[in-house]
Amino acid sequence: MYLEKTTQSFEEVFGKKSTKNFFSPGRINLIGEHTDYNGGHVFPASITIGTYAVAAKREDNLMKVYSLNFEKVGVITFSLDDLTYKKEDDWANYIKGYVLKLKESGYLIDSGLEMVIFGNIPNGAGLSSSASVEMLAGVVFKEFFDLDLPTLDMVKLGKLVENEYIGVNSGIMDQLAIAFGEVDKAIYLDTNTLTYEMVPAAFGEHVIVIMNTNKRRELADSKYNERRAECEKALSILQTKLDIQSLGELSSEEFDAQKEIIGDATLIRRAKHAVYENERTQLAVKALKEGNLEAFGQLLNASHQSLKEDYEVTGIELDTLAEVAQKVDGVVGARMTGAGFGGCAIALVRNDAVDTLKEIVGKTYQEVTGLTADFYVAQIGRGAGKL
């Protein structure tokens, strides 16, 4: 349905037929939050909602892009010779940034494209709509220009777009999850070595429900960068005594033995989250592999608590969703997912308890926040590529 609409729109907007179709997913993170820029482990999965694109080559060096999600913005045109960030280019900056990074890395893009995109990832919900568009750009340009672009390099360029072009100092989790995703598998990634393992996301009688706060992620980017800077500060103090490159190298015992030298209560809590969350992630993957969903769920709950109390990236909306969900009969665990400050939480729920979860959490959430939450059962789907 989405692809047909995108194809039809391409013909209407550009008066010609598109030649190739693409899809790039969104992602959830099961556990391992705010660990990816601390050299820790993460455990995300690509989901079946994402961004579709259809495109065709042009003869000149102009790019003309249109999004069905931002129809009012209209067709955005830019030249391959001027890829500087422009606020008025809106969402297309993610494409421009990606093309710029490709060119800077020596890839030859010898003509422009027309492209229409259409996403069904709720906007600003923390399900990585921006990384989805970046990886979409990666697969589109790789395909049209026959680029020798290994998937991991495609991922790294996406991260560079966020860090250097958009100005968010994010880690590599989102782009990697989106590019390498596979149906019904989650990615157990060590962000220190970039080695990963595809783990069956087998929850038996249980499903993952995504719970959207529908709260705009205000100040999310600046707070995100602030957390990252706090972790770097804590690390640099620890490095005066310990021979480590990242917080992810420390066990919780090693951290507890040394933490006082950090000398600042807030910085200690931030670093503690990074260290303990990394450990929780490793334990959670082990529990899942052993089929111990109860242990897995408890680690999800502990992750949320740490993100609330030590890392302070949740807020009343995410806390209400996660904490009310945790008490519903049939829920094994629940936590915020993604950067935080609004966005989405996830709950691991027994099939027959999904309706009760929606009812109880939805009602309490409305009473507490005045907002309406949305619920979707997550399906873990393929990674970014040509259709």
Ligand code: GLA
């Ligand atoms: C955002 C970033 C990721 C990661 C998460 C938090 O999604 O893009 O790199 O840091 O937040 O785990």
